[in-house]
Amino acid sequence: MAAPILEVKNIKVRYSGLPVLQxxxxxxxxxxTVCVVGANGAGKSTLLRAIMGTQRAFEGQIVFSGREIHRxxxxxxxxLGIVYVPEEKMxxxxxxxxxxxxxxxxxxxxxxxxxxxxxxxxxxxxxxxxRRLQPASTLSGGEQQMVAIGRGLMSRPQILMLDxxxxxxxxxxxxxxxxxxRRLKEEGMxxxxxxxxxxxxxxxxxxxxxxxxxxxxxEGSGKALLASDTFRQAFLGI
Amino acid sequence: xxILLGSIASGILLGMVLSLVALGLTVIxxxxxIVNFAHGEFLMIGMYTGLLTAQATGLDPLLTLxxxxxxxxxxxxxxxGGFVKYLLRGPMIAQLLGTFGLMLVLRNIALxxxxxxxxxxxHGLLVGKSFDVGMGIIISATKLAVAVLAVLSxxxxxxxxxxxxxxxxxxxxxxxRQGARYMxxxxxxxxxxxxxxxxxxxxxxxxxxVNFWSVNPYVGLIFTMIAFTVVAxxxxxxxxxxxxxxxxxxxxxxxxxxxxxxxxxxNISWMDAVPMTSFKYTWIYVSYFVIMLISPRGxxxxxx
Numbered sequence: 090m091a092a093p094i095l096e097v098k099n100i101k102v103r104y105s106g107l108p109v110l111q112x113x114x115x116x117x118x119x120x121x122t123v124c125v126v127g128a129n130g131a132g133k134s135t136l137l138r139a140i141m142g143t144q145r146a147f148e149g150q151i152v153f154s155g156r157e158i159h160r161x162x163x164x165x166x167x168x169l170g171i172v173y174v175p176e177e178k179m180x181x182x183x184x185x186x187x188x189x190x191x192x193x194x195x196x197x198x199x200x201x202x203x204x205x206x207x208x209x210x211x212x213x214x215x216x217x218x219x220r221r222l223q224p225a226s227t228l229s230g231g232e233q234q235m236v237a238i239g240r241g242l243m244s245r246p247q248i249l250m251l252d253x254x255x256x257x258x259x260x261x262x263x264x265x266x267x268x269x270x271r272r273l274k275e276e277g278m279x280x281x282x283x284x285x286x287x288x289x290x291x292x293x294x295x296x297x298x299x300x301x302x303x304x305x306x307x308e309g310s311g312k313a314l315l316a317s318d319t320f321r322q323a324f325l326g327i
Numbered sequence: 328x329x330i331l332l333g334s335i336a337s338g339i340l341l342g343m344v345l346s347l348v349a350l351g352l353t354v355i356x357x358x359x360x361i362v363n364f365a366h367g368e369f370l371m372i373g374m375y376t377g378l379l380t381a382q383a384t385g386l387d388p389l390l391t392l393x394x395x396x397x398x399x400x401x402x403x404x405x406x407x408g409g410f411v412k413y414l415l416r417g418p419m420i421a422q423l424l425g426t427f428g429l430m431l432v433l434r435n436i437a438l439x440x441x442x443x444x445x446x447x448x449x450h451g452l453l454v455g456k457s458f459d460v461g462m463g464i465i466i467s468a469t470k471l472a473v474a475v476l477a478v479l480s481x482x483x484x485x486x487x488x489x490x491x492x493x494x495x496x497x498x499x500x501x502x503x504r505q506g507a508r509y510m511x512x513x514x515x516x517x518x519x520x521x522x523x524x525x526x527x528x529x530x531x532x533x534x535x536x537v538n539f540w541s542v543n544p545y546v547g548l549i550f551t552m553i554a555f556t557v558v559a560x561x562x563x564x565x566x567x568x569x570x571x572x573x574x575x576x577x578x579x580x581x582x583x584x585x586x587x588x589x590x591x592x593x594n595i596s597w598m599d600a601v602p603m604t605s606f607k608y609t610w611i612y613v614s615y616f617v618i619m620l621i622s623p624r625g626x627x628x629x630x631x
Binding site: 143163164167173175180181182184192193195 | 492495496498499502503505506507508509510511512513514
């Protein structure tokens with residue numbers, strides 16, 4: 090089997106002195122959708138931030154396309170093809186929807202490719218085309234999430250990392266967001282997903298990891314995990 | 328009537344000068360949220376650059392502007408990369424005290440090299456020239472040139488911010504630094520660039536101002552104070568705001584002129600007795616206080 094496109098090897102991260110990740114490993118193969126599940130505070134977001142270089146691992150390695158990236162700066166990691174859509178969305182709120190999307194294409198310089206990206210995002214989210222000149226702050230929560238995901242897609246990442254994309258959305262919108270993830274998966278996008286809607290997320294993922302207080306406690310196909318004991322233990326406490 | 332029109336004209340011209348002085352601080356402080364108490368010292372360096380190169384080469388001081396801009400850009404980038412960058416790791420007070428220190432260092436370097444005496448330009452295309460535009464309004468050529476260049480600088484910076492990818496990246500960094508990093512924008516370089524733009528525009532202002540204002544190493548402070556007021560008045564992050572706020576402050580500084588106009592026209596004797604000129608700068612802060620009470624975001628602000 091080919092080497093995974095992204096490999097996290099036994100990383101440890103401390104946050105203001107407290108251990109958050111205590112030796113976490115994970116691998117994502119090209120074209121795969123991998124989901125990390127775990128309770129609040131288990132270290133899911135920290136794991137993604139460590140991959141992005143915004144929270145440094147003091148031990149362990151992170152390898153992307155055969156290259157060590159755990160000492161690179163965030164903007165260099167983005168240039169290599171990893172895009173992170175944070176839980177807080179971090180939109181440029183006073184700027185128009187399209188300006189936000191165009192900033193997502195910052196690392197591209199070919200105008201034609203940028204236009205193609207924009208068309209792709211607008212096909213994926215037709216509602217964003219309608220609202221393209223509106224400030225991002227005036228959009229609903231669901232639409233803002235579309236901007237955040239769309240902005241992440243603009244640079245045509247090799248791997249897209251989504252951090253709790255359905256957080257704070259109404260149930261109907263949660264389904265819509267997860268449907269989007271499914272569509273991206275069908276397009277062949279490599280996705281690393283952190284989700285709180287565990288069942289739906291594991292259902293759509295090829296593989297899943299269970300993280301508990303900073304350690305990986307389970308790994309397997311989505312369906313196998315849903316049936317496993319470790320999973321029940323991590324989420325239901327039995 | 329002459330006094331009124333004259334005061335209006337000189338208020339507009341002075342206002343444009345002050346706008347240009349504040350433009351750089353709008354980018355550094357208003358937009359990127361970095362305090363710079365050494366802003367006026369950059370202006371002072373621009374003034375010396377204009378004065379000394381003009382004197383040494385015999386060129387007209389207007390021709391020294393590109394040199395001043397280059398020196399200012401380098402100075403801004405060096406100050407950021409070599410010093411201010413490290414201050415940002417600490418709390419806000421570190422920036423306050425750190426750039427205050429930078430101000431003292433630059434001022435004392437100037438003292439060391441140039442001495443403490445006032446120096447002024449005596450020759451130049453525009454120095455001492457003025458037009459009589461009729462109705463008693465006399466416009467000095469230097470101030471008019473500054474006004475024109477101020478407008479050009481504002482248009483240039485506005486175009487850079489709003490029409491270029493670089494400007495969009497700067498705005499994105501100002502709005503959400505971490506979000507900008509996730510777009511692959513090198514935010515450290517954006518900060519350095521902001522300091523470069525800030526340094527270049529304020530040294531241009533300095534090289535222009537030296538045409539009608541004498542320079543000594545202490546000249547910066549009053550401009551720093553005025554520039555901070557203009558930025559806050561115009562609204563944090565707003566380039567057009569800084570322009571209009573500069574005009575407002577220019578008019579406020581002309582209050583003594585308007586006062587004289589009323590005193591003379593309506594022959595009010597007690598008004599004559601008040602030494603308004605001594606309070607010239609006081610009015611800036613009084614009106615700043617009033618505008619902050621009415622609109623804490625400033626006139627055009629969109630940040631915070």
